Amino acid sequence: MAERRQLDAKRIVVKVGTSTLIYPNGKINLKAIDQLSYTLSGLVNDGKQIVLVSSGAIGVGMGQLNLTERPTDIPAQQALAAIGQSTLMTIYQQRFATYSQKISQMLLTHDVLDYPESRANVLNAFDKLLDWGIIPVVNENDTVAVDELDHKTKFGDNDQLSAIVASIVDADLLIMLSDIDGFYDKNPRKYQDATLLAEVNKVSKDTYEQAGGKGSKFGTGGMLTKLKAAKRMMKNGKQMVLANGSNPSIIFRILAGEKIGTLFSRED
Numbered sequence: 001m002a003e004r005r006q007l008d009a010k011r012i013v014v015k016v017g018t019s020t021l022i023y024p025n026g027k028i029n030l031k032a033i034d035q036l037s038y039t040l041s042g043l044v045n046d047g048k049q050i051v052l053v054s055s056g057a058i059g060v061g062m063g064q065l066n067l068t069e070r071p072t073d074i075p076a077q078q079a080l081a082a083i084g085q086s087t088l089m090t091i092y093q094q095r096f097a098t099y100s101q102k103i104s105q106m107l108l109t110h111d112v113l114d115y116p117e118s119r120a121n122v123l124n125a126f127d128k129l130l131d132w133g134i135i136p137v138v139n140e141n142d143t144v145a146v147d148e149l150d151h152k153t154k155f156g157d158n159d160q161l162s163a164i165v166a167s168i169v170d171a172d173l174l175i176m177l178s179d180i181d182g183f184y185d186k187n188p189r190k191y192q193d194a195t196l197l198a199e200v201n202k203v204s205k206d207t208y209e210q211a212g213g214k215g216s217k218f219g220t221g222g223m224l225t226k227l228k229a230a231k232r233m234m235k236n237g238k239q240m241v242l243a244n245g246s247n248p249s250i251i252f253r254i255l256a257g258e259k260i261g262t263l264f265s266r267e268d
């Protein structure tokens, strides 16, 4: 039998990108959301504590207004996020309810986590929700987090937000689901001979040079922000797995130790 990874994780942050939640035609991928709800509910039943960091607010908002291009002006993005976030949460509520799983919403801004008191408040809320077996669904508070504001509110992207949340709640593992099978030695959308890396033990300048930009018109981060998230996890002595979220039940196989996607793990 193939060798398995050792992933002894009890508290897990799962991040899903816009490309996992929304089809290229702008419609919501209900199958992916259903699979995600089924999988995460199953894990909570199995005694795991799960935080879901979900992008998609702006993408869902765009779909609702039949916009095919993401607007560049900030107020329009804020407004779309406000429209899309509530719809996204309604869909999550319905799907998770099928499995009798309660969820909650946490919208965060960077400045909140910069202040020790508000950071402690956020952690207390996470801890209580997780103790109660409720899944916090986290997103950046896009209507508030605008770069132009004079205090730093923006995380930048949800890849890094997910690693920051993982560090706040002291999660053992970050599972990042994207539209690609893992991290390749070069951008596979550009180079046919790109090779999937099963394990990365160090994120260096050279690693960043292997990463290219985003793959879909809805996402923001691309591979660079995923590497920054991985670096943050590894710095804290934690692990991150980057895998394809087209069928989110892949998480069961990842947690069973199957060598899927790319494992970012510091060498001891």
Ligand SMILES: Nc1ncnc2c1ncn2[C@@H]1O[C@H](COP(=O)(O)OP(=O)(O)O)[C@@H](O)[C@H]1O
Binding pocket: 016, 017, 018, 019, 020, 177, 178, 179, 180, 182, 183, 184, 185, 186, 187, 188, 189, 210, 211, 212, 213, 214, 215, 216, 218, 219, 220, 221, 222, 223
């Ligand atoms: N070295 C690389 N390995 C894998 N993907 C890469 C690499 N460089 C660039 N990419 C791109 O990063 C994309 C994933 O990032 P992104 O589009 O932001 O997705 P998400 O919405 O899941 O956050 C891939 O689809 C691919 O086009």
Ligand SMILES: N[C@@H](CCC(=O)OP(=O)(O)O)C(=O)O
Binding pocket: 016, 017, 018, 019, 054, 055, 056, 057, 058, 059, 081, 139, 140, 142, 156, 157, 158, 159, 218, 219, 220, 221, 222
């Ligand atoms: N907060 C934004 C998502 C920003 C983001 O990082 O998106 P993605 O690259 O798809 O993870 C939203 O909900 O639309």
